[in-house]
Amino acid sequence: MSLPVVVAIAMFAGVVVYAVLGGADFGSGFWDLTAGNAQRGGRIRVLIDHSIGPVWEANHVWLIYVLVFWWTAFPRAFAAVMTTLFIPFALALLGIVLRGASFAFRKYAATLSQARLFGAIFALSSVITPFFLGTVAGAIGSGRIPRAGHGRVISSWLNPTSVVGGLIAVGTCSFLAGVFLSHDARSSGDFALAESLRRRTLVMGLITGLIVLAGLIPLRSDAHTLSRGLQGRAAPLVVVSAVAGLLTLWLLYRRATGAARFSAVIAVAAVVIGWGVAQYPWLLVDQLSITDAAGAHATLQALLVVVVMAALIVVPALSYLLWLTQQQAWHSPVSGPRPGPDRLQT
Amino acid sequence: MIVNGPISSGSYAIAGAGNPPGLLPAREQMALSLGWHIILACFGVAFPTMIYVVHRRGIRRNDPIALGLARRWSKVSAVLFAIGAVSGTILSFEMGLLWPGLMGRFGDVLGLPFALEGISFFVEAIFLGIYLYGWDRMPPRRHLAMLLPMGFAGIFGTFCVLSVNAWMNAPTGFRIAADGTVTDVNPWRAMFNDAVWLQFAHMWVGAFMLVGFVIAAVYAVGMLKGRRDEHHRMGFTVPFVFATVAALLQPLVGHILGLQTGDRQPAKLAAMELSLNTEPKAPLNVGGFLVDGHLRWALSIPRLGSIIARNSFTRSVPGLNDVPADQRPPANLVHWSFQSMVGIGTALALLVALFWLARWRKQDLLQRRLFLRLAVIAGPLAVIALEAGWVTTEVGRQPWVVWHILRTADAASPSPWLWLSYAVAFVVYVGMTIGAVVVLRSMARRWRAGEEDLATPYGPGAGPADDSAPSDSTSGYPAAGDDTATSTLR
Numbered sequence: 001m002s003l004p005v006v007v008a009i010a011m012f013a014g015v016v017v018y019a020v021l022g023g024a025d026f027g028s029g030f031w032d033l034t035a036g037n038a039q040r041g042g043r044i045r046v047l048i049d050h051s052i053g054p055v056w057e058a059n060h061v062w063l064i065y066v067l068v069f070w071w072t073a074f075p076r077a078f079a080a081v082m083t084t085l086f087i088p089f090a091l092a093l094l095g096i097v098l099r100g101a102s103f104a105f106r107k108y109a110a111t112l113s114q115a116r117l118f119g120a121i122f123a124l125s126s127v128i129t130p131f132f133l134g135t136v137a138g139a140i141g142s143g144r145i146p147r148a149g150h151g152r153v154i155s156s157w158l159n160p161t162s163v164v165g166g167l168i169a170v171g172t173c174s175f176l177a178g179v180f181l182s183h184d185a186r187s188s189g190d191f192a193l194a195e196s197l198r199r200r201t202l203v204m205g206l207i208t209g210l211i212v213l214a215g216l217i218p219l220r221s222d223a224h225t226l227s228r229g230l231q232g233r234a235a236p237l238v239v240v241s242a243v244a245g246l247l248t249l250w251l252l253y254r255r256a257t258g259a260a261r262f263s264a265v266i267a268v269a270a271v272v273i274g275w276g277v278a279q280y281p282w283l284l285v286d287q288l289s290i291t292d293a294a295g296a297h298a299t300l301q302a303l304l305v306v307v308v309m310a311a312l313i314v315v316p317a318l319s320y321l322l323w324l325t326q327q328q329a330w331h332s333p334v335s336g337p338r339p340g341p342d343r344l345q346t
Numbered sequence: 347m348i349v350n351g352p353i354s355s356g357s358y359a360i361a362g363a364g365n366p367p368g369l370l371p372a373r374e375q376m377a378l379s380l381g382w383h384i385i386l387a388c389f390g391v392a393f394p395t396m397i398y399v400v401h402r403r404g405i406r407r408n409d410p411i412a413l414g415l416a417r418r419w420s421k422v423s424a425v426l427f428a429i430g431a432v433s434g435t436i437l438s439f440e441m442g443l444l445w446p447g448l449m450g451r452f453g454d455v456l457g458l459p460f461a462l463e464g465i466s467f468f469v470e471a472i473f474l475g476i477y478l479y480g481w482d483r484m485p486p487r488r489h490l491a492m493l494l495p496m497g498f499a500g501i502f503g504t505f506c507v508l509s510v511n512a513w514m515n516a517p518t519g520f521r522i523a524a525d526g527t528v529t530d531v532n533p534w535r536a537m538f539n540d541a542v543w544l545q546f547a548h549m550w551v552g553a554f555m556l557v558g559f560v561i562a563a564v565y566a567v568g569m570l571k572g573r574r575d576e577h578h579r580m581g582f583t584v585p586f587v588f589a590t591v592a593a594l595l596q597p598l599v600g601h602i603l604g605l606q607t608g609d610r611q612p613a614k615l616a617a618m619e620l621s622l623n624t625e626p627k628a629p630l631n632v633g634g635f636l637v638d639g640h641l642r643w644a645l646s647i648p649r650l651g652s653i654i655a656r657n658s659f660t661r662s663v664p665g666l667n668d669v670p671a672d673q674r675p676p677a678n679l680v681h682w683s684f685q686s687m688v689g690i691g692t693a694l695a696l697l698v699a700l701f702w703l704a705r706w707r708k709q710d711l712l713q714r715r716l717f718l719r720l721a722v723i724a725g726p727l728a729v730i731a732l733e734a735g736w737v738t739t740e741v742g743r744q745p746w747v748v749w750h751i752l753r754t755a756d757a758a759s760p761s762p763w764l765w766l767s768y769a770v771a772f773v774v775y776v777g778m779t780i781g782a783v784v785v786l787r788s789m790a791r792r793w794r795a796g797e798e799d800l801a802t803p804y805g806p807g808a809g810p811a812d813d814s815a816p817s818d819s820t821s822g823y824p825a826a827g828d829d830t831a832t833s834t835l836r
Contacts, residue, residue, distance in 0.1 A: 058471040067438045090770075310468070
């Protein structure tokens, strides 16, 4: 395996992790948006705050990781994408900014009306951001980024593949978040909330599955290379994703929310990895291969050093944080330290 | 004193005819984003260290006041870090959206420090999450230790980001072939370029100055309003000590950096000093403007220019006339921002010196309203000084984005959407500023009203966990005199 491909895999690993962790994060905005008024939606909003509070900032560093790797390892492809997809990137960025700021502000808001305003911004921007990031994926996957950049301003990201990409992104994020929130509600002892979330997540899962299936149809004519890859090399991953998705629905149906989290993550990760495998060896489909797009050899080697450092420093720290959030003490509505056994609900 | 020079008018403007239409909005948006983000970045770098000091004191001495400060500061830092993270995200997008000509060509030369900075960003975000949620949920000592990785990540992150900026001033680690392609890339050489150490030192010290003076100013306001308790005293003193060390160190660091600038970027130094002709025994021009190629209204002190800028009685200060007309930075802006920075820095150094001198003479200036007023003004002044410093180095580098290698005009995006994007960015930043101010002020108000746990308005049920933490002795933190709790939790 050549050095550019190794670095591309390291970068794409960031995309996959972001899709899962950031995706669950974005998706919680969907549930926040549809939670109803302050009275009815209060409990679910508190749950969302609680669930994503400690991790949301770390989750979004993955996006920065991807961007930085992209421009350092594949600078020409980065410039080509940024000059072509100015609008969806700017809109996704706007969403990220509004979302992050309003999430933080809402938490400390003094009055209900302030909290409502910040909350509405948070929820709306949580939904539009994955959509635009999905259109970006669609634009790359359907070969609409010229290798020299400066592609079409609008139609490069407003086309069948991009719209499918955007809808799949919103759907999978919401589904993923729904599964996680159902489980969190259950383990914090709020069974009524867990039950209603579980039911709605089941519906969301069915809708997302339908979008994915229906989306394959326009893909065949609109994104030849990607579609061929999905039916060929990436077919096993598509199958894994479908099976894991169905398994998640079944587990949810059986109220096994703990196990459903794992199969849901597998379903989402498999579909994202499938996209990457399907468009290999292209970085920009039909335009620029990974090898052609690669920057200087010495820089790629240096990036491998960064990957090793990240594996040694970030992975243990992040695991520690994620482990802590699963501890009972972190779920109790604190009134002092909770001794007693740590109950891990899986 | 008026110095004449044959410089035609308009030659200092860089956004002139022939430049792409996207250049001006791209530069404005970048300046706004960087200028906004740098304030929050300072808090990311310096605040954890200050929180560490009060938190450690609280644990070591069972000091409930220090612990209370640490608790409140950590909540403030949560808000600041959150919006700092999003404005940092904005910047990483903008690198590509606004400057594809820079990133496409030099991404693999300058990118490595950014990738490393990503690691430090990760570490900060992870340990911030742990620290915020660790209140009352972790053994105190381990909880305190969570601040250490944040502090180190701040240092490392500052180094990485400054490394990229220093590279733009002192580009190295690559070669340009005859056909214009970039070859022989050595990213480590580019990262550890000649300018990085001093620029890093200048910024790192600057971050402590800014945060120290700003937080001290907040408590000085409280004391002016008659809240003269131990809480306010400690809230003032701890950051003020940091600000003191930084403010006394900074003139030295800045001076050495200035000396380097003269060797490396004579045009920048010429603009900073508003020097027209390269001359030995150059005067120091205080204030003044360059109008139609003439220096007007400046207070020129003979020979001092060479002494300060070149550390020599005789070495010449470079003059703008030796710089080709199309390579001159906008001199007035560079000069004024430079001198504002130096002037404010000097004033702040005098202020802290005065305070400790008086203290040594057994006088407590905190009892003097005049000093408190000065301490309040010092907060915004420190911010202005830092911004002015960045304006100096960034505008002083123009018209180059990479010194003598790539012009800013050639790096800017040709997108027709840049003015709109700038307008939206402007509105967003205004909104975020208002949001941050409203939220921080309301937090302060509620704290004063005795509401320690700032409950969320989303009822029913408990608020988000970190807000409902009690501040009494039922928590993992002992009240004063309660030793058993610490020992059992260790």
